[in-house]
Amino acid sequence: MTQPETFGRYRVVRHLGSGSFATVWLAHDDRLDTPVAVKVLAENWTHQLDVQERFLEEARILRQADSTWLVRVHDLDVLSDERPYMVMTYADQGSVADLVAKGPLPLDEALRLLTEIGQGVTVLHRHGTIHRDIKPSNVLLQSSPVGQRVLVADLGFAKSIDQASGFTAAAGTPGYMSPEQSAVGGDIDIRADVYSLGAVAYELVTGRRPPSPPIRVRPRQLRPGIPPALDELIMSSLAEDRDERPRDATIFTQRVRAIRMAPDLVSAVPWWLRHQPAWARACIGIVAALLLLAGFAPSAAQPNMSFTRVPDATGEISVNVPQAWARQVQASGWSPRELGQTGGQQPGLLVTTDVERWRDADSPPSGIFAGLLRGPSSAQIDQIIDGAPCASPSVARQISSERWSGQMRQWNDCPGSFTAAVLRPTDGSYTLYLEIRQHDYQPHIIEQIIDGARFEGAA
C-alpha cells in the first residue's frame, strides 16, 4: 500500500491499520498543530452505495454524539477519486484488545475500563444508536492529563434504535455478539450491546473471550478471587434471554461502579500483582556477598551451580537458592491477605537479582518468594492464585517428598518461567507458598529449590 502525502489539509504520517471496509492513517493537522486519525473508505467499497452510506452515517453519529467517551469526528470530506474520509481523534495508546492480549487485567483496571466503555455505550443509546459491535479492538485508548481515556469506536455496524426492531441482517463479531444478533432477521434492541459489554467484561477479568451461549463456565471458575457481584453481573449480561440481562448500558455501568467502590475490592486484585506495593516500599539491597559473610555457606548441589541458603528476618523460613540469584533480599515478611488468605503479618522473603523488577511482566528477574500461611489449610493452589501471570498455557501437578506434599502450577513461557507452589508438611500445621521465576526454564533447579525450602520446626 502506498502512503499518500495528504488528505486535504492533513499531512499523512503513517499507516495505523486496515479493517474490512476502511484504512486508517495517522496524520497531522499542521494548522491546528495536532495529530489526527484519518479513516478512508476502501477503494473497492467506494461505489457500493449501502457501504458508503454506512460510512457517512458513522461519521454523522460520532459528530452529533460528540462525547468524551466516543471517538470524535472533526471533519468529513471526499477525495478526488470519490473515496470519503473522516478525520477523527487520534487514539495514541492502541486498543483494549492490546491490553487483554497480555492476559487478564488487574481488577481495578478492568472495572475502570468497563465503567468508561459503559458510559460510551450509554451515550450512543441516548443518541438513539445501537453499536452492535462492542469488542476490545473497537475500544481505543487515548492518553489524557489524568492517565488514560477510553474511546468507543467503529460504528460500522451501528443501527438506529428505531429501525432495529424490524428485520435486521446478522452483524457483529462472534464471541461478543448476542444470540439475537446472530439470527438473520432477528429483531434487536439495546440489550444486544449489554450482552457485548458482558462479553468484554468476561474477557477483561478472565483473559478469555466467552464461549458461545449458553455460557457454562462462570468468570469466578477461571479467576476465583473476583467479587461475586461482578461474576453475577457478567453472567446475567450474557444471558441468552435478553429479559434476564441488565435493562440497559446505564444499569450495567452503575453496577460496575458500585462493585468498584466496594471497600474490600483491593483483595481481589490478581495475586501476582498484589504484593508489588509492599516490595516497592521495602528497603532492599542486601548483596549475596554479605549473606556469605554472615555465614550462609554455599552448597555445591549442582555441577557448575552453587546454591546458598537465605533466611528471612525471623529466621523461621529459609530457602536454598542459586547463588547467582541472591543479589537482593527483602526478608521482612508479608501479609497472606495479599492473596485473599487470612492472617496478619507472617514470615516471608524475596530473594532475587532485582527486587524492584520482581513484578515486571515483560522482563522479570530470576528469584524466589516464600511466604508462610499459618494454621491448617487445605486451600489448593488454584484457590490461592486466581489468575495467570501471562497468557501462555500452564501445567499443574501434585508434588510430594518425605517432608512435604502440595501442588504447583507452572507457566514456561511467561516470559521466562513462572512457578507457583504450595507446600504442606506432613503434620499440616502451616503452608509455605512459593513463587519461582527463572529466565530459562530449568526444572531441576525448581525441584531443588522446592526441596530445599525450610520452616523452623519442620524436619
Ligand SMILES: Nc1ncnc2c1ncn2[C@@H]1O[C@H](COP(=O)(O)OP(=O)(O)OP(=O)(O)O)[C@@H](O)[C@H]1O
Ligand atoms: N481514531 C483512531 N486512532 C488510532 N487508531 C485507530 C483509530 N481508528 C481506528 N484505528 C485503528 O485502525 C485500524 C483499522 O480500524 P477500523 O475501524 O477501520 O477497522 P477494525 O476495527 O480493525 O476492523 P473491522 O472494521 O473489520 O472490524 C485498527 O487497528 C484501529 O485500532
